Amino acid sequence: MNLVIVESPTKAKTLARFLGDEYTIEASYGHVRDLPKSKLGVKITKGKFTPDYVQTKKQADRVKEIKKLSVKAKQIYLATDPDREGEAIAWHMSEIFDNKADAKTKRIVFHQITEKAIQHALEKPRDIDMNLVDAQQARRILDRLVGYKLSPLLWKKVRKGLSAGRVQSVALRLIVEKEREIAAFKAEEYWDVLVTLQKNAPTDQLTVKLVQINGQEAEVTNQTKAEEVEKELTTAGYLVESVEKKEFSRTPPAPFTTSTLQQIAANKLGWSAKKTMQMAQNLYEEGYITYHRTDSTNLAEEATAEAKDYISKSFGASYALDKARAYQTKSKVAQEAHEAIRPTNVATADLPAESLRDHQKLYELIWKRFVACQTAEATGETLTITVQAKAKDEYLLSVKGETIKFDGWYKVWGKAEDVEENVLPEVTAKEKLDFVNLVKTQKFTQPPARYNDASLIKTLEEKGIGRPSTYAPIISTILERLYVEKIDKRFQPTTLGIAVCDFLVTNFADIVDYDFTAQMEDQLDEIADGKRKWQPTLADFYDPFAKKLDMVAETAEKVKIEVEETGNPCPKCGEGKEVIRLGRFGKFLACSRFPDCDYKANYINKTGQKCPKCGDGDVIVKRTRTGKTFFGCSNYPKCDFASWTKPKITALESGVENNTPI
DNA sequence: CAGTGAGCGAGCTTCCGCTTGACTT
Numbered sequence: 001m002n003l004v005i006v007e008s009p010t011k012a013k014t015l016a017r018f019l020g021d022e023y024t025i026e027a028s029y030g031h032v033r034d035l036p037k038s039k040l041g042v043k044i045t046k047g048k049f050t051p052d053y054v055q056t057k058k059q060a061d062r063v064k065e066i067k068k069l070s071v072k073a074k075q076i077y078l079a080t081d082p083d084r085e086g087e088a089i090a091w092h093m094s095e096i097f098d099n100k101a102d103a104k105t106k107r108i109v110f111h112q113i114t115e116k117a118i119q120h121a122l123e124k125p126r127d128i129d130m131n132l133v134d135a136q137q138a139r140r141i142l143d144r145l146v147g148y149k150l151s152p153l154l155w156k157k158v159r160k161g162l163s164a165g166r167v168q169s170v171a172l173r174l175i176v177e178k179e180r181e182i183a184a185f186k187a188e189e190y191w192d193v194l195v196t197l198q199k200n201a202p203t204d205q206l207t208v209k210l211v212q213i214n215g216q217e218a219e220v221t222n223q224t225k226a227e228e229v230e231k232e233l234t235t236a237g238y239l240v241e242s243v244e245k246k247e248f249s250r251t252p253p254a255p256f257t258t259s260t261l262q263q264i265a266a267n268k269l270g271w272s273a274k275k276t277m278q279m280a281q282n283l284y285e286e287g288y289i290t291y292h293r294t295d296s297t298n299l300a301e302e303a304t305a306e307a308k309d310y311i312s313k314s315f316g317a318s319y320a321l322d323k324a325r326a327y328q329t330k331s332k333v334a335q336e337a338h339e340a341i342r343p344t345n346v347a348t349a350d351l352p353a354e355s356l357r358d359h360q361k362l363y364e365l366i367w368k369r370f371v372a373c374q375t376a377e378a379t380g381e382t383l384t385i386t387v388q389a390k391a392k393d394e395y396l397l398s399v400k401g402e403t404i405k406f407d408g409w410y411k412v413w414g415k416a417e418d419v420e421e422n423v424l425p426e427v428t429a430k431e432k433l434d435f436v437n438l439v440k441t442q443k444f445t446q447p448p449a450r451y452n453d454a455s456l457i458k459t460l461e462e463k464g465i466g467r468p469s470t471y472a473p474i475i476s477t478i479l480e481r482l483y484v485e486k487i488d489k490r491f492q493p494t495t496l497g498i499a500v501c502d503f504l505v506t507n508f509a510d511i512v513d514y515d516f517t518a519q520m521e522d523q524l525d526e527i528a529d530g531k532r533k534w535q536p537t538l539a540d541f542y543d544p545f546a547k548k549l550d551m552v553a554e555t556a557e558k559v560k561i562e563v564e565e566t567g568n569p570c571p572k573c574g575e576g577k578e579v580i581r582l583g584r585f586g587k588f589l590a591c592s593r594f595p596d597c598d599y600k601a602n603y604i605n606k607t608g609q610k611c612p613k614c615g616d617g618d619v620i621v622k623r624t625r626t627g628k629t630f631f632g633c634s635n636y637p638k639c640d641f642a643s644w645t646k647p648k649i650t651a652l653e654s655g656v657e658n659n660t661p662i
Numbered sequence: 663c664a665g666t667g668a669g670c671g672a673g674c675t676t677c678c679g680c681t682t683g684a685c686t687t
Contacts, residue, residue, distance in 0.1 A: 007681060030681030037676090058682080085680055140678075147677020155675070159667095165677045281682080293680085469679055477677095563667095583666030595668055602664095622663095622687075632687070636663070642687050 003073035005066065005093060007080050010285050011113060015079075018115045024073070026066050028080065032059045033092040035140065040148050042141055047539035049141055053092065063096060070097050075104050077125065082109035083335035084528065088136035091128050112300040112339050113290070135528040138537055142166070142520065145542060146511060149549055150504070157552075158500060158559045161584070163481055166520075167466050169504050169512045171474050172483050174459060175451055176493045176501040185447035191220040192441045193229055195397055197238055197387065197433040204425045205436060208387050208397035215394070226440045229395075236391035238433040244384040248402075252372040252409040254297040254327035255340035258468035259461045261292070261366070266454035269361055270489065273453045273472035279362045280341070288351065289343055289366055293468040296336035297327035299370075303342055307374040310346045315411060319376050327373070333464040333521050342370040372413035380404040383424050387433060399424065450490035465517045482582055495562040496582045503559050507552045511545075563592070572599035604634065613641035 002023050006012050009027040016025050033053040035041035043050040055063060070076055076097070078090035086109075094105050106125035110117040143166055150164035193210040210218045210229065220226050254260070258277075265276040280292035304324035312320040329336060349367060351360050382402050389395040401424035404410070415421075427433070451459070457471045466474055478484050483497030493501070504512045526532035563579040566589070570576040576593030580603055587603035605621035612619075617635035633641040 009682075028681080031679075034679090035677090038674095056681095081680080089680070136679095143678045145677085149676095151676035161675050163676050167678065285682090467679060469681080473678090581667060585664085585666055588666055590667065598667090600666070602666095640687095 001069075001073055002075040002077065003066070003069050004077045004079050005090075007086065007089065008291070010287075011291070014113050014287075015118065018118050024069060026069065027062070028066070028089055028093060029059050029062055031056060031085070031089055031092065032063050032096065035144050040144065042144060044542070047543075048535055049538050049542075051137065051141055053095075055096070066093075067096060067098075070101050070105075073104065075106065076101060077122070078105065078107045078128070079109070079121070081337040082111060083337040084132055084136045084139070084524070086337060087129055087132040088140075091130070091133045094128060111296075111298065111337065114300050114302050116302075117300070129528075131530045132528045134534040135524040138527055138534040139520070139524055141538055142541060145538075145545070149545070150508065150511075153549065153553060154500060154503070157556055158503060158561070159496070161481075162500060163477070164500070164504060166511065166517060167460075167470065168474055168477050169501070170463075170465055170514060170517070171456065171460060172478050172493070172497055172501050173505065173512050173514075174456065175478075175484050175491045176498055178448060178451055179493050179498075182447045182450065187444040187447070189221055190443050190445065191223075191226040191229075192443055193218075193220060193226065193233070194439045194441075195233055195389075196436040196438070198436050199425055199427060199431070199433060202436075206385065206399060206424055206427070206433075208385065208399045210395060210397050212396035213393055218395075220440075223442070226442075230438055230440055232391040232393060233389055233395065233438055234435065236389040236395065236435070238435060239388045239390075240427050240429050240431040240433060241386045241388040241396065242384075242429055243427060244386075246382045246384075247379070248382055249377045249379045250408075251325070251377050252375060252413060253369070255299060255342055255370050255373045256366060257295050257297060257329075257340060258293050259295070259457055259471060261341055262457050262471060263454040264365060264369075265362060266452060266457075266489075268365065271453075273457060273475055275358075276362065277472045279358050282359060283363055283366075287344060288348065288363055289341055291338045292341055294336075294338040294341060295329065295331055295334040295468055296338055297329050297340045298336060299324070299326070299340055299342060299373075303339075303346070303370075304374055306346045307371060311371065311375055315375070318406070319408065319411065321374060321376060325374055331461060331464065333518075340370075341366055343367045346371065368413050372409040375409035375412055376406070378404060378408035378410045378415075379406045385424060385427060450492060452490050456491065463514055463518065464521055465514075482586060494582055495564065499559050499561045503556075507556060508548065565592070570597060570599050571601075573597040606634075607631065607646060609647060611635065611639060611641050612647050614639040617641075619647055 004015060004019070004023055004025045005028055006015060006025065007028050007030055009029065012025040012027045019025065032055060034056050035051060036054045041052045043052065078093055080086035080089040080093070090107050094101070097105065107128050108121040108125050110121040147163070147165040151162065154162040154164055194207050195210070196205055196207045198205045210220070212218055220229055256264070261280065262273040262276050265271045266273065277292065280289065283289045284292050301324070308320050308324070343363070343366060351363050380403050382400060384398060384400050386396060386398040389397060401422040403423055404421060449455070453475060456475065460466045460471065460474070478497070479486065482494055483500060484491045484493050510516060523532060523537055527534050527537060561582065563581055566578045566580060568578040570578050570591040570593065573591060573593060576591040576597055579590055579592050580587050581590045589601040589603050591597040591599040607619045607621065609619040611617040611633040614633060614635055617633040617639055619631050620634050622632045631643045631646055633639040
């Protein structure tokens with residue numbers, strides 16, 4: 001019997017189908033040893049860092065079983081993921097085995113779960129790569145030092161129970177700084193001027209937009225100017241200045257990685273990253289999709305070949321590609337241990353009818369994205385018509401149109417929503433056009449949008465911060481700590497979050513720097529390549545950090561968290577102001593004179609709707625023990641109405657309104 | 663489905679990255 005160890009039980013099942021009876025496949029369920037949770041677990045002496053690894057509780061039973069099998073096994077293949085963490089798991093596993101297992105223990109790696117890839121891997125076993133393991137140890141220990149040293153400092157200087165870390169604190173910083181940008185934003189007025197012109201008949205009309213005045217970018221920033229422009233353009237003479245035709249050929253977007261799947265599901269389905277991952281996990285376990293925690297856009301040859309067949313049969317040969325289309329992984333820090341997320345069987349275009357609707361929705365996105373990425377380019381033509389208007393001043397107006405010649409992958413995935421097909425009448429340069437009408441619209445520049453799950457994950461990934469397995473948990477952490485709250489699916493920092501962020505930026509600017517992780521990754525790469533030693537690398541980081549910690553612990557003032565005022569006087573003493581404070585369980589009302597006045601009350605966040613169930617109470621925003629917000633009735637426990645989503649205006653409510661007695 | 667802040671001081675909190683359940687107001 002040969003023992004093969006992988007990380008995921010689903011992967012183990014799949015492998016069992018490819019390998020014969022002489023192989024037993026077991027899953028490690030992730031890491032099997034880690035630093036202890038209850039203490040630092042790193043002994044630091046004279047620039048040497050000694051980790052104290054303990055077996056993780058959840059995996060204890062599994063590991064016992066694997067250890068038993070390892071004694072009987074003829075060969076042991078450590079087939080954990082081919083990346084830094086996977087190499088570390090393989091090493092920890094080998095450390096757990098009895099010594100006699102050493103000689104028969106080998107490391108194998110494969111990037112796709114296909115029969116060919118696995119057979120190939122088995123033919124090329126190697127030893128554990130200790131450089132790669134050391135890079136992981138350096139990463140692990142650095143994260144532990146940052147997290148377990150900074151957090152207690154926050155308990156002392158801000159409030160107990162708080163946390164800081166290389167990743168979560170930067171995510172928080174992004175949200176806080178975005179809020180400041182929004183606060184500093186000043187809306188500017190501008191006017192859009194659209195002129196409709198025609199060639200001969202009303203059927204030959206086109207609408208152009210003002211872009212230039214006297215060779216300069218058109219600046220219509222107030223009503224007076226807009227009216228002046230209107231007056232001139234109404235009586236101006238119009239001539240076609242140029243007609244520019246351009247062929248286009250557009251390639252489809254890459255197949256999904258974890259990050260892009262989370263982004264599209266957030267934008268198209270309105271899902272949180274957490275929900276997307278739960279649904280994807282189910283699809284993965286049922287065998288419908290490949291592994292869902294990946295940073296790679298690679299595809300197995302078998303998969304692209306099947307896609308080609310499918311596309312050719314379903315849409316016609318012209319939609320299929322001669323050669324499979326490959327995508328470059330954008331992220332520098334990608335480890336590409338897995339394939340892109342794709343359907344395991346392209347012929348399964350829909351899940352069985354009895355499947356959950358949410359499973360269907362997510363699967364459909366994954367299927368379409370994959371099929372689209374192997375479908376021919378969409379081709380067509382863009383047409384830009386520029387029109388000159390001459391009055392007292394000289395104006396340029398233009399419009400862009402687009403026609404599609406061959407829809408290609410649009411047939412599967414659809415077009416981007418913001419590009420509409422716009423067919424323009426045939427005109428030629430120097431041709432005269434007649435004025436039909438003018439529409440001017442007052443507009444204002446918009447402040448930057450707050451982050452939602454999609455844009456936050458996109459930004460983190462671009463900066464190389466976090467991993468596919470952590471994007472969703474990062475968001476949960478900063479919500480749970482009450483550093484941020486999600487309002488209408490967008491993140492807003494709380495007064496606590498702002499205080500913590502400012503404390504970290506002031507005192508530990510280097511660690512919450514947006515480039516900190518990128519620099520760390522560069523050094524980890526050098527360690528993995530054998531060009532750098534991990535212990536001195538940690539020392540270089542830790543020595544100045546430890547000094548800074550001592551200094552800040554000594555000198556920094558306790559941080560004051562700002563309180564919001566409700567604008568009402570304290571209902572209890574009447575002297576103080578009623579304020580909204582942020583406690584362990586969220587917002588509550590208190591008196592500004594605390595501790596002289598101990599007034600406290602629940603903070604009720606009304607949505608302005610009546611309860612759809614009892615019709616009497618107000619719908620209020622509440623949160624569960626885990627920090628997730630939901631909507632409930634203010635009459636609880638008399639009325640047990642509860643909903644994850646904001647209730648729509650109900651029949652009951654409109655009924656009440658219509659029948660209001662006089 | 664009560665609790666939350668300050669301070670007293672015991673005993674506890676906390677990181678990131680791999681995995682999957684066991685949970686749902």
